[in-house]
Every structure is written in C-alpha cells, then in structure tokens.
Amino acid sequence: MNFTGREDLLSRLREGITMDVTAVLPHALHGIGGVGKTQLAVEYAYRYQGDYELVWWISADQPLLVRSSLAALAPHLKLPSAAVTGIEDAAAAVLDALRRGEPYSRWLLIFDNADQPEDINEIIPRGPGHVLITSRNHRWEGVVDTLAVDVFDRAESVEFLSRRVPKAISTVDAGRLADELGDLPLALEQAGALQAETGMSVDEYLRLLTEKTSQLLAESKPSEYPLSMTAAWSLSVERLKEQLPEAVELLRCCAFFGAEPIPRDVFRPLSGDTADVDDPQAAGALRRILGNPILLSRAIRELGRFALARIDSPSRTIQVHRLIQALIRDELTAREQARYRGEVHLLLAAGAPLDPDDTANWPRYADLLAHVTPALVPESRNPTVRRMALDLLRYLFVSGGYQSARAFAQQFLQRWRADSGSDHPDVLSAQRHLGDVLRELGEYREAYDLNSRTLEQMTRVLGPDHPQTLVVTNIHAADLRARGDFAAALEVDEEARRRHEAVLGPVHPWTLNMMNNLAVDHGLISRYQRARELHEDTYLLQQQNVGVNGVSRTDVLSSWNGLSRVVRLCGDYPEARDLGEDAHAYGVQELGAEHPWTLRTAKDLSIALRRTGRIPEAIELARDILSRYERIFGKDHPDTLAAAMSLANALRSNGDIDDAFHLAEDTLDRYPAVYGADHPYHHGCAGNLAVLRRVRGDVIGARDLDRASLAALDARLSRDHHYSLTVATNLATDLVMLGELDEAIPLRRDTLERLRTILGREHPVALAGAANLVADLYRAGAEGEAKSLSEETLDAYARTLGPDHPDTRVALEGRHLDLDFDPPPI
Numbered sequence: 001m002n003f004t005g006r007e008d009l010l011s012r013l014r015e016g017i018t019m020d021v022t023a024v025l026p027h028a029l030h031g032i033g034g035v036g037k038t039q040l041a042v043e044y045a046y047r048y049q050g051d052y053e054l055v056w057w058i059s060a061d062q063p064l065l066v067r068s069s070l071a072a073l074a075p076h077l078k079l080p081s082a083a084v085t086g087i088e089d090a091a092a093a094v095l096d097a098l099r100r101g102e103p104y105s106r107w108l109l110i111f112d113n114a115d116q117p118e119d120i121n122e123i124i125p126r127g128p129g130h131v132l133i134t135s136r137n138h139r140w141e142g143v144v145d146t147l148a149v150d151v152f153d154r155a156e157s158v159e160f161l162s163r164r165v166p167k168a169i170s171t172v173d174a175g176r177l178a179d180e181l182g183d184l185p186l187a188l189e190q191a192g193a194l195q196a197e198t199g200m201s202v203d204e205y206l207r208l209l210t211e212k213t214s215q216l217l218a219e220s221k222p223s224e225y226p227l228s229m230t231a232a233w234s235l236s237v238e239r240l241k242e243q244l245p246e247a248v249e250l251l252r253c254c255a256f257f258g259a260e261p262i263p264r265d266v267f268r269p270l271s272g273d274t275a276d277v278d279d280p281q282a283a284g285a286l287r288r289i290l291g292n293p294i295l296l297s298r299a300i301r302e303l304g305r306f307a308l309a310r311i312d313s314p315s316r317t318i319q320v321h322r323l324i325q326a327l328i329r330d331e332l333t334a335r336e337q338a339r340y341r342g343e344v345h346l347l348l349a350a351g352a353p354l355d356p357d358d359t360a361n362w363p364r365y366a367d368l369l370a371h372v373t374p375a376l377v378p379e380s381r382n383p384t385v386r387r388m389a390l391d392l393l394r395y396l397f398v399s400g401g402y403q404s405a406r407a408f409a410q411q412f413l414q415r416w417r418a419d420s421g422s423d424h425p426d427v428l429s430a431q432r433h434l435g436d437v438l439r440e441l442g443e444y445r446e447a448y449d450l451n452s453r454t455l456e457q458m459t460r461v462l463g464p465d466h467p468q469t470l471v472v473t474n475i476h477a478a479d480l481r482a483r484g485d486f487a488a489a490l491e492v493d494e495e496a497r498r499r500h501e502a503v504l505g506p507v508h509p510w511t512l513n514m515m516n517n518l519a520v521d522h523g524l525i526s527r528y529q530r531a532r533e534l535h536e537d538t539y540l541l542q543q544q545n546v547g548v549n550g551v552s553r554t555d556v557l558s559s560w561n562g563l564s565r566v567v568r569l570c571g572d573y574p575e576a577r578d579l580g581e582d583a584h585a586y587g588v589q590e591l592g593a594e595h596p597w598t599l600r601t602a603k604d605l606s607i608a609l610r611r612t613g614r615i616p617e618a619i620e621l622a623r624d625i626l627s628r629y630e631r632i633f634g635k636d637h638p639d640t641l642a643a644a645m646s647l648a649n650a651l652r653s654n655g656d657i658d659d660a661f662h663l664a665e666d667t668l669d670r671y672p673a674v675y676g677a678d679h680p681y682h683h684g685c686a687g688n689l690a691v692l693r694r695v696r697g698d699v700i701g702a703r704d705l706d707r708a709s710l711a712a713l714d715a716r717l718s719r720d721h722h723y724s725l726t727v728a729t730n731l732a733t734d735l736v737m738l739g740e741l742d743e744a745i746p747l748r749r750d751t752l753e754r755l756r757t758i759l760g761r762e763h764p765v766a767l768a769g770a771a772n773l774v775a776d777l778y779r780a781g782a783e784g785e786a787k788s789l790s791e792e793t794l795d796a797y798a799r800t801l802g803p804d805h806p807d808t809r810v811a812l813e814g815r816h817l818d819l820d821f822d823p824p825p826i
Helices: 007-018 035-045 063-070 087-100 117-123 136-141 154-164 169-179 184-199 202-218 229-245 245-254 284-290 293-305 322-329 336-353 359-369 383-398 402-420 425-440 444-461 468-482 488-503 508-522 528-545 555-569 575-591 594-609 617-631 638-653 657-675 680-695 699-717 720-737 741-760 765-779 783-802 806-812
Strands: 027-030 054-059 107-112 131-137 146-150 310-312 318-319
Touching: 007 027, 007 035, 007 131, 007 146, 027 035, 063 087, 063 117, 063 359, 063 402, 087 402, 087 617, 087 720, 107 117, 117 136, 117 184, 117 444, 136 146, 136 575, 136 617, 154 169, 154 184, 154 594, 169 202, 169 293, 184 202, 184 229, 202 229, 229 245, 229 293, 245 284, 245 293, 245 322, 245 336, 284 293, 284 336, 284 765, 293 310, 293 741, 336 359, 336 383, 402 425, 425 444, 425 468, 425 528, 425 765, 425 783, 444 468, 468 488, 468 508, 488 508, 508 528, 528 555, 555 594, 575 741, 594 617, 594 638, 617 638, 638 657, 657 680, 680 699, 680 720, 699 720, 720 741, 720 765, 765 783, 765 806, 783 806
Parallel strands: 027 131, 027 146, 054 107, 107 131
Antiparallel strands: 310 318
C-alpha cells in the first residue's frame, strides 16, 4: 500500500488511544470522503500490530451487517462459529469475550465507515482493548474521542505522487498537480495511477483536468463530491474506455453492489431472464463480458491498474470505493441505472446457493447479504430475485440472525406490499418468515397476530392445501401453544397432518416436522405414550433421511430431544438420560454447543440427570446452560426462563433452598411479560415457588399460592392434567403441614387416583402421590391402610427407581415428596 505522511495524525491517534488508563474509550477518525480515513486506520493497525493479540476489521456502513462481522470473529476467540450458533448468538458471545478480555485483553477492532452513532454504538465493545472508528459524520464527536482527518498537506501530496509515479514526475510538477486536485488523497491516487499506466505528462493531465472541471461545473455536479475527485475520476474512466471499453461496463456494474468486497464468482454468465432489466438490448454488452472469461479477467485487471477497484486475489474479491461508486451512478441516466441495478439483482440471485438450511452454504449467503440493501434488492419484482431474498431470510433464521432477519423481512414487506399488493404470494411468504422470527425472539403476541393474518390470506389466495398454507398452519399451531391453548393446537395439528400427508406425502420433511409438532401437542396435554410413539416414528424417519430430501440435522436433533423428553415424562428416567446424553453429544458434534437446539437438549438432559438422582451433575449442567442463555438471548427470553426454573428445581433438590427461592421468584416475575399472566407455564412455575415458600417456613403463603395456581390450571387445562395434579399434590402437603387433614386426605386420594389413570400405577410421580398418602394416613391414625399401601409403594419403587434413589429413600423415611414443573419448549 502506498501510504504517505500522516505521521502527526498517527502519533496523536496513538497517544490518544494509549493514554486511556482507567477507561479505554473508542476513538473515531472523521473527515470528508476520499480523505484517507480508512488508509490511516489500516496503517495504524499495521504499524502497531505487535502491540495487539488480535486485530479485526468491520465494515460498518450497513448497521444490520455489523453483527455478522462480529460473529465471524468467534472462532478466533475460541468460541463456536456463527455456522454453529447463529449470527446473533455468536456476535453476543464475541462482545462478551471482548468485554471480559478473554482469551485476549489486547485487541483492536476497527469499525470502518460508521455513519450514525446510534446505529452501532450499543454494540461497540467497551473493554480492555481498543476500538477505532472511521466516519464522515462529525456527530461522533459527542460520543467518543475523535480526531479530524483533513486532506494531505502539500509536502505529503508531493511525497505520495513521487512514490506513485517514481522517476516520472518532478517535485514541481507534483506540487502543481496536488494544487489542482486540492490535496485529496483519493484524487491523487486516481491521477497517479493514470500517469503510471499511460505515461501521460503532467501538462497534458492538467489541461484535461481543467477542461473536465469546467465541464463538471457547467453540469452542476453534486456538491457532496469534491470536484477535484470528480474530475480525476472522470479522466481515469475516459482513459480506461480507450484502453478497454468493456471494463467500463464492468465498473458500472460494480457501482450498484455494496462498497464491501464483491465475490469474484458472482460475475458469471447470465442468459435468458431479462425481466428485471429495463433495456435488455443494452444489457448485452455486460453479458458479453460475463460470458467471456478471458475478457472478464482482463477487464478486472484493468480496473485494478487504473486504481478504480481493489482486486484481492487471495480472497478472490473486487472492491470499489463508495465515493467512486457514487460518482459512477450519478453520471448515468435513470434508465441506465435501472438496467445496471437489474443486472446486479440477477447476478446476486444466480450467485446464491439453493439450500439455505445447509450450513455449508452459509458463508456464501453472508457474502451476498452485504449487497442486498445497497443494490436495492427489495425494489426488484423479478421472481428469481425475490426467491433469493426469501432464501436469505431463511438463512438468517436458521443461522440465528434473528434481529437481522426481522429487519430485512420488514424492508422486503414494506416495498413488496407497495409494489405487488398485500395478497401477493411473495408478500405472504415474507410474512411467514417474519412470523417465524418473531416467535423465536419470544415476541409471541406479535407473532400470533401476524401469523393469523397470514394464514387467512394464504387460505383465501393460495387455497388451504397449498404447501405454503400448510407451513403457516403448522406455525399457527405453535402460536396457539405459546398462548397456552394446548387442546386447540392439537386440533389444528391433527387436521394439518392429514393434509400434509395427502398433499406432500408421509415422509416429506415438512410432514415429518408436522409429526414432531403433533407429538409436542400430545405431550402438552399429558398424553405421553402417544407423544412417545410419534416422536420415535419421526426420529427414525428423519434419521434415515438426514442430508437428503431436505431433512436437516436440526430436524433430527429436535425429534431426538423430543423423544428423550417424553420418555422422561413417561417415567423411564434412566432411558431418558441415556437418550439425552446421546442426543446432546450429537448436537455438540453436528451443530455446536450453543446452537439453540443443542442448548434445549442440554436443558432436558440436566432434568433427566436430576430425575435419576445425579443431582450435582444436573446442577453443574443447568448452571452452564443458564449462563449461556442469558449471554445469548438475555434474561427475558422464553428459553432463558425455562433454564432458570430448571436450575431452581435442581438447587432445591440439592437443599440449596435460599438460592433456589430467589431464582424461582425472579423467574416467576418475568413470566407474564412473555407468556401472559394466565399461561399454564406461569401457574406451573408458581407451584414451584410455593414449594420453596413452604420449605422456608411460610406454609400459609405456600398454601395460598398453590390454591390460586391449582384453580387457574383447572380452568385452563382441567384437573386431569399432569400440571394440575403436580400442584394438587403439593397443596395437599401444605394442608397437612397446617393440620388440615380433613381437607388434605380427600384431596390426596383424588389426586392419586387421577395420577394413576393418566400416568400409570408405577410411574414415579404416581408413586410419590402414594408415598405421600401413606405419610398422611399414618398421621391420621389409619395404620392398617397406611401399612398396606406402603408395602405396595415401596415394592414398586424398588422395581422402578431402585432402592438407592433419593425418592425411594424419602418414601422409606415416611417423609413427603414434593413435585416440580419444568416448562418444555413450545
């Protein structure tokens, strides 16, 4: 790189960055376009690289993509990659690691071309390392420490040209040239490249520059572009046109991509589809270049020779400065702009992989994503381009980039609704993707409203049996589950499964996902044996087809974990633990330790460990899961709440009552904001808190909370539900502790009978109900009945859980067993 001068600026920058001892503040370089801010940042990083353990560059002109750039840093910090955890999760992990200084405390992050401070200020890490920002916006002065970057002084300009055109320009001529170009570094680079490549004399260049400047003034070129830059660029383009006219076509095409590097492989032959091009005949020149690999390679080389593009051979990318891009676009008519933009849309669509669910394709999608907004992709009405846009939404969703997915979906919808109407199939598909994202973000109410509207529209426009309508029907059932309407969700999914099989076939990936969701429905209404059958069938079919026919590893892990969970709910704790360990190992290996489904599998594994009596292991795993969830999703995400309650239950099982109480109390307070105050999960978790109140001595408070929770669960689910009977079991114990045996024993008998009917006579939960009744009967003086029931119950414990299980020991000692509730995934 031909870096010249700037020694004073570099010294001031270094002094400002290193003088912060107590609080390391970000620093910003600001100035007009073309003044060399980026080059100064590059030189700083190069010159002081020995002082840093890590240096990372982030293109910040598109705020939506900053998290993607941060996420790409994850493997270098010994964190799971974005391909494993998703963009949002990986970016959050990176920021946390940087703030803590682990594993590196001496790091440098450069945010290049950041515009509005409010767009990215919240995700700029404050930690032991250094942050450097480049921007044309002077408003950074009020946010971080800033350093103004101006044009070269004359000596720097002369030195720069002398290096750029060695032995071909005198000091006097360099000064004359710098004077005319206003000492603007980018304009000097253009002039130096033209002279170095053509041998043009300074006198001739100055004559042409004067003529071009007069012409530009007459044409009233935009004032935001330095006139010297505009004139220098214009001369370079004219000479390029003389050398190779086709290269100008390619340059104009590049002007409608983003300012980030453009993958070389995007420039491939286009044929046939000109629906997105305003003037198909005029588009032929560009298409001839793209169809001729020799001519294309030469054109790319010429752009590099004249400093009109930066060619990076190792990464196989082409990059055009954003100021040059703007100048090129401004010289074109509206008709010409539409033509080039349309071709770029088609190039992006042709360069996109076909399967966004395949993790191998995610890096290519990430490369293309940087060009979606600058290329105005939402404006395209071409079906191929819109299909690519929808695939990008899917990529962001499956990779975990939920916030970016929501922002892009909203962009597409705003434009597509205006261009095509609210009932267009593309609009409905984008709404479907947005609804999926909102649900994953835990915004259940908004997701329900949008998906209900989309389902109505799709049914009316596409018909009830269209594949897209079937997908949204499935989504609608998930929304019902999130609202606590478990029976309604089951009814919707049962009908949807019949239609999936009729339209798509019994082993289509969407049908198999439908079966998995139907299994979840049965589990949520306590039909655990039926749920087990469906989960097992789904898992076996998906495992047989993974990697083919659209079945993904995420699908396999979801059904595998569902099977493990329902086996546990059926009372087969050791089998559930074994399944859970296998499923978790699969998730870590195939998707990574922090993939959302790996985390859900780990949470269910921690519960299985607790149920089998391996409580210390359960606590250790539960703590790890909760810390990951809080870091990745925040404290108020549904999965974080479930992980917190799981840990509270494990702590109670270990006798850590106060810690369990405070965690459960805080978690319960957060539930209504996510699910609503009358959701079954809220009432089930209230039952957990009631147990902790009792064991801390507040028996009356426990009884009152259990009464309220049971009444609410009876109203939502009926008494014949596992959740209701769990709270009823604990309420009976509250009553016994208060001496209210006349009410407690009838409640205990009724609850036990219902538990045996729903779960089975030797289910561990039913055995707990029987053991508690034994303790109550002894207390009431009914020793004969108590002894008979005790023998039967202890024999069953020995057969199911074994003599050394904690529950068996409690039953042997004649103490009460408390039941708890762990919220499953929706």
